[in-house]
Amino acid sequence: GLGTRNWQDETFEGAETISGEYYKENLFVRHTACYYCRLGGCGKIFKGRGTVSEGPEYETLYSLGSCVGIDDAEYIVEADRLCDLYGIDTISMGVSIAFLMECYEKGLVSKDSVDGMDFSFGNGDTVIEAIKKTAYREGVGDLLAEGTKRMAQKIGKGSEKFAINVKGLEIAGHSPRALKSMSVGYATATRGGSHHDSRPTYEYGLKDKRTLEGKAKIAVDSSNWTTIGDSLIICHLMEKVMGMFLSENHVAMVNLVTGFGIDLPELTRIGERIYNVERAFNIREGFSRKDDTLPWRIMNEPIKTGGSKGAQAKPEELEKLLDQYYEMRGWQKDGRPSKEKLKELGLEHIIDDLY
Ligand code: SF4
Structure with a gap:
């Protein structure tokens, strides 16, 4: 299973274009490793949307890919880089955005309440903007920074049923x-x-x-x-x-x-x-x-x-x-x-x- 669109399903039709094979063939720059690791090389630098990032690895392909409905590998590279830059966990970030996307899809939040942004699943520009806003707790980012448990408490209307966390921590892929x-x-x-x-x-x-x-x-x-x-x-x-x-x-x-x-x-x-x-x-x-x-x-x-x-x-x-x-x-x-x-x-x- 691959958590898709906030775990509404677990099969993602865009899986091929966010797969390891796709990254290797199209966006690979070089191998990298954590400091002093003798195994060396399980990390990879990828390029995308005019930037490079160490990763994304599997969890990020899920959280900022299938979970938010993104099938464009380059958007995930940029989203991954931003999360690294801001020190944000990509799993919690992606699953929180996915949760808000589902609230938006179901009409539980208005467009005005999400800063006039289009929070439809698959909108890469929204994901990028949402990460930046979260880092600065600006506008809708102030809500996203709370994570799915508290977001569901604030939004209500049954949204806690699809807030994908355990003890307040968003689950991995x-x-x-x-x-x-x-x-x-x-x-x-x-x-x-x-x-x-x-x-x-x-x-x-x-x-x-x-x-x-x-x-x-x-x-x-x-x-x-x-x-x-x-x-x-x-x-x-x-x-x-x-x-x-x-x-x-x-x-x-x-x-x-x-x-x-x-x-x-x-x-x-x-x-x-x-x-x-x-x-x-x-x-x-x-x-x-x-x-x-x-x-x-x-x-x-x-x-x-x-x-x-x-x-x-x-x-x-x-x-x-x-x-x-x-x-x-x-x-x-x-x-x-x-x-x-x-x-x-x-x-x-x-x-x-x-x-
Ligand atoms: S095995 Fe990979 S992730 Fe683990 S320390 Fe080494 S380079 Fe880093």
């Missing part, structure tokens, strides 16, 4: 309707709809994507890995080299650098401990099982077309996945880490914050 591990992964992620807590990569390689079998475990195991990865400051894209879950490769690296002499169960326990502290922070601040959820549209409207047609993250399905996920994590039904789990992880000192 990995379909929670088509990928069951991502449905429970987004729902439980500490920071909301992130694809860098639970990872989608493993499930992409599975043939069986329609059943719930084993999907909660993918979310648990991959979020243990990303937690350790973040602590070690390892790029998550290293998963293709070192493994998609914690492995002996990570253990060897930690031991070579630190001399700790730990084993895989201990490294996993460290990942679990960090994740439980994050969870405890959220619980202390008022979050609970009710917040481990997905956007209404994702749970109630199936994918309309394409290979994943009919796929949907039904509410009862998500509840089952949450039960499985909580059990594996040693959390209670209400989403709190159990006292026993906290003790097992050496976190007795935070029990009083949660009970």
Whole structure:
């Protein structure tokens, strides 16, 4: 699935002209890499509309491409460059614009209230202008800068049903309707709809994507890995080299650098401990099982077309996945880490914050 026009569908008719192949053949300038990365070269500089940008990569092709109905690769290069320049996350930016486009399409906002701009899906000039206005919180940019959760609260009229965020964070381009591990992964992620807590990569390689079998475990195991990865400051894209879950490769690296002499169960326990502290922070601040959820549209409207047609993250399905996920994590039904789990992880000192 590829979130299209604010996830009204997941098949984009313009996918070919925003594909990696199209960029490679028509707009590629050179490879690039993050500072000091020895893998080097997974980044790419592309040109478009008289400028160049490092990227766009997949998430931006989705958020500032299919999600806003843009099939012009060069507009996405410019939009990507602007977001980089202003320090704006392309996913949140694109999904927020897509949300406003749908409100505009449905007549929930007037043209006057969006600065007289044409917010129709596919309007590249509007996307470019909206990014600039958001950076300066100017006019409609002041609304867009709030993100979809607060925008829906302000606009009302049922728009919260298609505000595509989890815990206020707009979701990435990995379909929670088509990928069951991502449905429970987004729902439980500490920071909301992130694809860098639970990872989608493993499930992409599975043939069986329609059943719930084993999907909660993918979310648990991959979020243990990303937690350790973040602590070690390892790029998550290293998963293709070192493994998609914690492995002996990570253990060897930690031991070579630190001399700790730990084993895989201990490294996993460290990942679990960090994740439980994050969870405890959220619980202390008022979050609970009710917040481990997905956007209404994702749970109630199936994918309309394409290979994943009919796929949907039904509410009862998500509840089952949450039960499985909580059990594996040693959390209670209400989403709190159990006292026993906290003790097992050496976190007795935070029990009083949660009970
Ligand atoms: S592998 Fe990660 S750190 Fe290295 S260039 Fe790619 S994104 Fe940057």
